[in-house]
Amino acid sequence: MGGYSSRDWRRKQVRRGLSILIASVAACGIGLAADGALAARPEVTVKCRSKWTNQTPVKLHGYLLGLDSCGTPLGNGLQYASYRLKVNALGTVATFDPGTFKDYYDGGTTHGSYQYDNSFNPKTDRGFMLRGSVKVLGGTGTYKDAAGSGTITCSTRDLGNHLRCTVTLSMNRL
Helix, strand or coil, X not given: CCCCCHHHHHHHHHHHHHHHHHHXXXXXXXXXXXXXXXXXXXXXXXXXXXXXXXXXXXXXXEEEEEEEEECCCCCEEEEEEEEEEEECCCCCCEEECCEEEEEEECCEEXXXXXXXXXXECCCCCCCEEEEEEEEEEEECHHHCCCEEEEEEEEEECCCCCEEEEEEEEEEEEC
């Protein structure tokens, strides 16, 4: 056994085994701590103000383009949002189907859906408020794991051709 007594050789093997065991336990502990750190990350509240312009104003479905001004960590960006509008047979009540959005920031993108909870009268309401909910479902780049939800409030004075919106998001992953 290469100059070792059998007793010395066994001690060396036990020490090597203990070293491997300790290293394995330490690595597992670090992995568990990292997983716990990800799970325990606090929620971040982000407030965004947006100005949208309807690119298809005379249609019942289309898309809006806009500028976002958000708090940290998102910052300023561009937004694309789709919409689909339903008007009753008499043309007096309009409601929105859920829409989708994609935001473009320096660090990546976020995407998700939104839903307005109220309706308006297109025959009499040139100006109105819309209120609803937003869900962030993912992203790319820095925001590839983005997820969260929040509220949206929009106002218009010209039947939805231009909208000013405020979104407050509670993000649990960024």
